[in-house]
Amino acid sequence: MNKRFNIEKYLFTVPVVIYSLLLILLPLLYVLLISFFKSDSYGGMIYTFTLSNYMEIFNITYIRIFLKSIGIALITTAICLCIAYPFAISLMSKKETTRNLLIKLVMVPFLMNSLIRTYGWIVLLRKNGIINSALVGTGIISSPLSLMYNNIGIIIGMVYTLLPFMILPVYSAVSKVDPNLIEASYDLGASKTKTFTKIYLPLTISGAFNGSLMVFIPAIGYFFITDILGGGKIMIIGNLIKNQFLTARNWPFGAAISIFLILMTLILVSIYKKLGGKMDDLGGM
Amino acid sequence: MDNVIVRLENITKKFDDKTIIKNITLDIYEGEFITFLGPSGCGKTTLLRIISGLEEATEGKVFIEGEDVTNEIPAKRKVNTIFQNFALFPHMTVWDNINFGLKMNKVPEDEAEKRIKRAIKLVQLDGFENRYPAQLSGGQQQRVAIARGIVMNHKVLLLDESLCSLDLKLKREMQGELKKLQKKLGITFIYVTHDQDEALTMSDRIVIINKGNIEQLDTPKEIYSKPNTAFAADFIGESNIIKTEITHIKDDVAYVKLTDDIELAVPNNDYKKGKVTLIVRPENFNPHKNPVQESFAGVVKNYMYDGAIVKLEVEVGDRIIKVHQYDSDIFEEGSTVYIDIDKNKVIIIGDKNE
Amino acid sequence: MNKGKWIKTLTIILTFIFLYAPIIVLVIYSFNKSKMNVIFTGFTFDWYKTLFHNTDLLEAFGNTLIIAGVSTVVSTVIGTISALGLYKYNFPMKKLINGLIYIPIVIPEIVLGISLLSVYTIANLKLGMPSLIISHIAFSIPFVITSVRSTLNLLPKEYEEAAYDLGASRFDVFTKVTLPLIMPGVISGATLALTLSMDDVVISYFTAGPGSNTLPLQIYSIIKTGITPDVNALSTLMLLATVIILTTSALYQSRKIARRGY
Numbered sequence: 001m002n003k004r005f006n007i008e009k010y011l012f013t014v015p016v017v018i019y020s021l022l023l024i025l026l027p028l029l030y031v032l033l034i035s036f037f038k039s040d041s042y043g044g045m046i047y048t049f050t051l052s053n054y055m056e057i058f059n060i061t062y063i064r065i066f067l068k069s070i071g072i073a074l075i076t077t078a079i080c081l082c083i084a085y086p087f088a089i090s091l092m093s094k095k096e097t098t099r100n101l102l103i104k105l106v107m108v109p110f111l112m113n114s115l116i117r118t119y120g121w122i123v124l125l126r127k128n129g130i131i132n133s134a135l136v137g138t139g140i141i142s143s144p145l146s147l148m149y150n151n152i153g154i155i156i157g158m159v160y161t162l163l164p165f166m167i168l169p170v171y172s173a174v175s176k177v178d179p180n181l182i183e184a185s186y187d188l189g190a191s192k193t194k195t196f197t198k199i200y201l202p203l204t205i206s207g208a209f210n211g212s213l214m215v216f217i218p219a220i221g222y223f224f225i226t227d228i229l230g231g232g233k234i235m236i237i238g239n240l241i242k243n244q245f246l247t248a249r250n251w252p253f254g255a256a257i258s259i260f261l262i263l264m265t266l267i268l269v270s271i272y273k274k275l276g277g278k279m280d281d282l283g284g285m
Numbered sequence: 286m287d288n289v290i291v292r293l294e295n296i297t298k299k300f301d302d303k304t305i306i307k308n309i310t311l312d313i314y315e316g317e318f319i320t321f322l323g324p325s326g327c328g329k330t331t332l333l334r335i336i337s338g339l340e341e342a343t344e345g346k347v348f349i350e351g352e353d354v355t356n357e358i359p360a361k362r363k364v365n366t367i368f369q370n371f372a373l374f375p376h377m378t379v380w381d382n383i384n385f386g387l388k389m390n391k392v393p394e395d396e397a398e399k400r401i402k403r404a405i406k407l408v409q410l411d412g413f414e415n416r417y418p419a420q421l422s423g424g425q426q427q428r429v430a431i432a433r434g435i436v437m438n439h440k441v442l443l444l445d446e447s448l449c450s451l452d453l454k455l456k457r458e459m460q461g462e463l464k465k466l467q468k469k470l471g472i473t474f475i476y477v478t479h480d481q482d483e484a485l486t487m488s489d490r491i492v493i494i495n496k497g498n499i500e501q502l503d504t505p506k507e508i509y510s511k512p513n514t515a516f517a518a519d520f521i522g523e524s525n526i527i528k529t530e531i532t533h534i535k536d537d538v539a540y541v542k543l544t545d546d547i548e549l550a551v552p553n554n555d556y557k558k559g560k561v562t563l564i565v566r567p568e569n570f571n572p573h574k575n576p577v578q579e580s581f582a583g584v585v586k587n588y589m590y591d592g593a594i595v596k597l598e599v600e601v602g603d604r605i606i607k608v609h610q611y612d613s614d615i616f617e618e619g620s621t622v623y624i625d626i627d628k629n630k631v632i633i634i635g636d637k638n639e
Numbered sequence: 640m641n642k643g644k645w646i647k648t649l650t651i652i653l654t655f656i657f658l659y660a661p662i663i664v665l666v667i668y669s670f671n672k673s674k675m676n677v678i679f680t681g682f683t684f685d686w687y688k689t690l691f692h693n694t695d696l697l698e699a700f701g702n703t704l705i706i707a708g709v710s711t712v713v714s715t716v717i718g719t720i721s722a723l724g725l726y727k728y729n730f731p732m733k734k735l736i737n738g739l740i741y742i743p744i745v746i747p748e749i750v751l752g753i754s755l756l757s758v759y760t761i762a763n764l765k766l767g768m769p770s771l772i773i774s775h776i777a778f779s780i781p782f783v784i785t786s787v788r789s790t791l792n793l794l795p796k797e798y799e800e801a802a803y804d805l806g807a808s809r810f811d812v813f814t815k816v817t818l819p820l821i822m823p824g825v826i827s828g829a830t831l832a833l834t835l836s837m838d839d840v841v842i843s844y845f846t847a848g849p850g851s852n853t854l855p856l857q858i859y860s861i862i863k864t865g866i867t868p869d870v871n872a873l874s875t876l877m878l879l880a881t882v883i884i885l886t887t888s889a890l891y892q893s894r895k896i897a898r899r900g901y
Contacts, residue, residue: 008809012724015717016784017732020739023777027754028742034757087654090647102651104885109658111881114838115858116874120661122862123668130664163658213745221747224840228862238749238841245753245845255757258750265746279741280785339800360806372797375899376819385815386805417899437805 028262035255043249053256062240069236072151073219076158077212080166083159084211087167088174089200103171110164118157118228125153125229149231157229158219165218166211169281173207174200206277213268214282220261237261288315289351290440290473291336291364296345298331298497305331307497308345313475315440318467320476322484322520323494329477332494333443336475337366350440360389364441365434369449371426373418373433379405380414383433390437404432407466424455431466441473448483460486481521485509493517512632518564525570525606527563531556531633541633544602547581551631564632567609572597573623574614580623585616599624662878669871686872693869699857700873702768706853707836710775715829717776718783719821725784726791740781751778752845759846766848774846775836782835783828790824 035053038046056062091099109117124130125147132144147153177200185195201208223238237257244254273279291313298306306328313319321329334340336347338359346355354362365386373382383404387397405411408428418426427447434442448456448463464487467474478484484491485505493500493508493516500520501513512518515526529542539553541563549563573580586605587598595610599622608624616622672681690696725737743751755774756766764770798820802812818825840855847856861870 009728009730012720013728013730016721016724016740017736019717019721019780020736023755023773024739024742027758030757030761031754083654086650090650093644093647104889105655106658108881108885109662111834111885112662112874112878113855113858115840115855115862116665116870116877117661119858119862119870120665123664124661160657160661217745217747221749221841223749224859238747241749241753245756251757254753258753261747261750269745280789282741282744337804339804359803360808366801366804368797368801370795370797372795372801374798374816385802389806389808389811419899433805
């Protein structure tokens with residue numbers, strides 16, 4: 001029957017070939033190419049081969065930004081894990097219909113505009129915002145705390161924006177753990193901590209890594225959160241790339257940083273695959 | 286049973302380098318219930334799919350109702366398949382499922398309605414027309430699948446392990462019903478299964494398939510009593526399969542070695558001296574408390590009560606043989622038992638294939 | 640209830656407070672008379688009225704609806720076709736393509752944003768609505784593909800075979816059997832594409848030109864310059880719309896399940 005399938009085969013495969021070559025491969029190859037160009041002082045590019053853009057990354061100023069950015073992303077990932085696991089495990093004590101409803105409710109705020117949600121945090125966190133007013137008003141503290149325009153604000157914003165990406169894979173992994181295993185573990189005298197580290201964690205590691213990947217990688221690039229909740233004072237890699245492309249107009253350097261990010265992503269993804277993770281589970285909701 | 290309705294001619298099927306079906310030629314007659322029986326991976330389902338057109342034969346020809354359909358698509362072949370998982374469209378009601386094929390073949394609506402109603406009646410699903418498959422039990426789903434097939438009014442229905450997903454009790458019930466339905470419709474059922482009980486109870490003829498070859502093709506009774514090969518004997522019913530030799534032949538009696546000390550005298554059937562495979566069904570060994578004529582002694586190793594019969598495992602020399610007992614004598618484990626044999630029911634296969 | 644159960648319920652409640660606090664705050668303040676979002680001085684609908692006179696915001700919202708609408712339809716169609724093609728057929732470069740489609744899902748959005756911007760520049764494509772729409776299609780397709788593929792993987796091939804066997808043409812098999820059966824995956828892929836498009840800041844930031852503002856970009860610039868309460872009103876309306884859509888789809892789903900049993 002093979003011959004008769006031909007027209008259909010083209011109809012179903014040509015679009016994805018064109019799409020992935022034209023809108024994914026070509027742009028990335030072009031970024032790779034310009035990362036080896038020189039920039040002139042007018043925002044243009046000189047088409048000669050150079051490695052100087054990559055050397056520039058090792059400038060102490062940029063290394064600081066990289067470390068800060070990775071630090072913020074790591075802390076964000078860690079906090080998300082610390083919220084997602086207790087939440088997922090607690091959820092398992094509820095009936096299945098309740099669980100499904102609650103998981104949908106986790107998604108609802110996520111379906112709203114992320115900037116608006118971030119803005120909501122300004123209202124809560126700023127000097128005369130709700131949290132500070134409440135704390136001062138009740139006399140717990142005497143003068144308002146600095147909760148935004150610093151790292152705290154940025155991390156709160158990142159955690160908030162990316163939390164669903166952690167909760168969903170972790171919950172889906174935790175819900176697949178056979179409850180009998182947990183009971184057996186308690187039955188054999190294991191403590192709660194032991195049960196978590198010896199049973200839950202090993203069985204859900206690929207879900208946890210999936211979530212970590214989907215939190216850590218965007219956290220490096222979300223420049224709008226540092227802009228809004230960091231007050232524009234704090235730079236992460238995302239801000240750096242944005243500036244190179246839109247303000248400083250040094251495209252080759254911006255491209256080199258982007259290639260660096262892609263390499264980092266590919267390494268993380270290959271670790272995820274080594275841990276037994278499936279590509280189709282990434283970014284699914 | 287005279288008109289050939291499906292003819293397979295020298296069918297060979299290869300997937301990549303693996304040959305799944307090796308040069309099978311087979312005639313299937315109008316109105317018969319024929320079963321392809323074999324272990325999983327033997328090629329029986331592939332053979333069925335070659336008839337339906339869902340699979341293409343690498344070599345050979347397929348004829349349906351005398352017409353060469355080797356190069357026809359499934360839609361053009363006058364056969365329909367009942368799939369193992371029934372493949373009822375979950376988004377359509379029972380009625381729409383049964384109507385699907387009629388609609389695709391542009392059968393006029395009033396005619397279609399008559400046929401659907403008749404099919405629903407035949408499979409006893411009246412009142413379920415507007416249900417969705419997920420709201421039906423396994424047995425009901427099976428009936429819808431059959432109705433969807435027979436409503437097409439073709440003379441052949443292909444059934445791929447259609448009962449194996451049902452539980453044992455329901456399976457027994459459906460076996461009887463399928464057979465009755467087939468007789469009533471008078472069409473050919475080609476049934477694929479790995480379950481010998483199913484094959485024995487329902488079929489007019491059984492095709493035993495092993496490793497892509499037809500091992501034996503005969504009625505259930507013939508296959509049971511006269512298996513052609515050790516494989517057929519082993520696959521259908523229980524057997525003692527003993528590799529041994531005919532030591533000598535004297536007039537119309539052949540002497541077959543059972544152990545080093547015991548020889549069985551069986552009627553000679555053009556046997557030759559030399560290596561053979563001896564096949565004896567457990568019920569053809571008769572256990573006795575005391576020696577009888579031409580009996581040999583053994584020690585009871587295992588005694589299993591199984592309702593109507595008792596299953597014994599008896600050590601004779603260096604062999605363990607399976608013996609079925611139908612009377613009420615009790616043999617303790619470790620006690621001595623005397624066994625004689627139904628000489629006429631012994632099967633001896635020459636060594637050519639082994 | 641024992642102690643363990645209490646702790647679990649409390650954990651769930653605290654997580655939800657964290658998730659909903661900023662949203663509830665915005666909803667409450669959208670009805671606040673005071674322009675400062677601190678003390679509730681009285682109930683008013685004024686900000687909703689102001690919102691409907693905020694032409695910049697409304698125009699940006701209109702753009703977002705157009706972009707999201709077009710990109711969702713296009714990426715759902717291409718994504719569904721592609722998922723089927725990748726599932727059924729073998730073709731040269733299939734392995735490469737299968738790897739490429741995950742890239743927009745895993746790499747930081749900003750990298751996709753700047754790489755699309757770079758290509759538009761060499762292709763001499765003027766930045767504006769077309770470049771925005773193409774970009775949104777580009778990052779949505781992989782999500783549709785993975786969503787459809789996950790339903791396809793669960794679909795026994797016997798459904799299609801049964802349809803062929805019963806005499807259906809290839810077209811009928813596709814429209815009457817395959818498509819209805821993968822519909823849940825198609826719909827969730829489309830929902831995902833719509834949500835991503837409506838919410839996208841990063842990629843739009845790089846691929847929007849002058850005069851093609853989207854709602855997120857407009858909100859972004861408002862937040863940076865100083866917020867006005869009509870944004871609160873807008874967020875409340877968007878929340879309302881989200882909740883209505885989710886509830887209707889949940890009701891529709893449960894009705895369908897009640898009716899069909901699956």
